[in-house]
Amino acid sequence: MTIRAPRSDARANRAGILAAAIETLAHDPHASVDVxxxxxxxxxxxxxxxxxxxDALIRELIANGAQRFNAIAESVADADSRLALARLTARLWQEAAHVQVTAALALDETHVEHTxxxxxxxxxxxxxxxxxGQDDGSFRTDLTAPTLARLIEEMARTVVARTDAASAGAASLAVRAVLSIAGLSWREADALLSAHPDLTEMPA
Known part of the structure; x- marks a missing residue:
């Protein structure tokens, strides 16, 4: 049995639904299917x-956003663990600024398992x-790696949930918060960001 590819109009309708959902949910997070x-x-x-x-529609929105976040994770290849963590955080933050609706949906407790x-x-x-980072002495070692990774995730989640991703200085705040949890002092974080100012520059 031959499986046919979706017709072009069906693909266009699906893409239109997803785009409309993002725009609609940006104005009303509780917008109905009818709206x-x-x-x-x-x-x-x-x-x-x-x-x-x-829920199926929202899950696809989250999945699409997750693909972009996962691709960013694959793109970070700095040998310096501190710089790699800072760059990963900054790039994820910049992406979140462009897909704030998807990021907000992903942070909703209702969809935590799917996310x-x-x-x-x-x-x-x-x-x-x-x-x-723990092995090379860059990060704190008083916590196990799984625990520290979880704390970094929770810190990033808290900052995203409480800060406007597009506001001035927000990217720097996110990076500094994550580096702090990883064990860097504010002076170390400041020195790292000063040496790499491009990390927290939001693209035009």
Whole structure:
């Protein structure tokens, strides 16, 4: 049996639904399926032809955002563990500034299990980076690597949840907070950021 690829209009409808969902949820995080469908210029029936329910739609938004975050994790290759952690944090923060709705959905407790699964590659990268930093003496060793990695995740989550990602100085705040949890003093974090000012510059 031959499996046919989705028709171009079906792909366009699906992409339109996802785009409309992001725009609609940015104004109303609790927007209904009906509102999202109208925003996409489609019927409720057409939307349900692509997604079983609202949660399925949100899960795909999270999955799409997670792919971008995971790709960022793969792109960081600095040999210096401190610089690698700072760069990873800064790039994730910059991405979050462009997909704030997806980031907010991912942080919602309702979707925490799906988010954790979707971000598994990123979490593995953080865990490996923490172990490397502890082994080379860059990061604190009074905590186990899994515990420290979890604290870094929670710190990043708290900062994202409470700070406007696009505000001035927000990227620097996020990087400094993560480096602090990793064990760097404020002077060490300041020296690192001063040596690499490009880390916290938001792209135009």
């Amino acid at each position: 999202i469908a109208r925003s996409a210029g489609l019927s409720r029936r057409t939307l349900y032809g692509h997604f079983d329910d609202r 954790a699964l979707a971000l598994a590659p990123l979490r593995r990268t953080v865990a490996a980076l923490v172990r490397r």
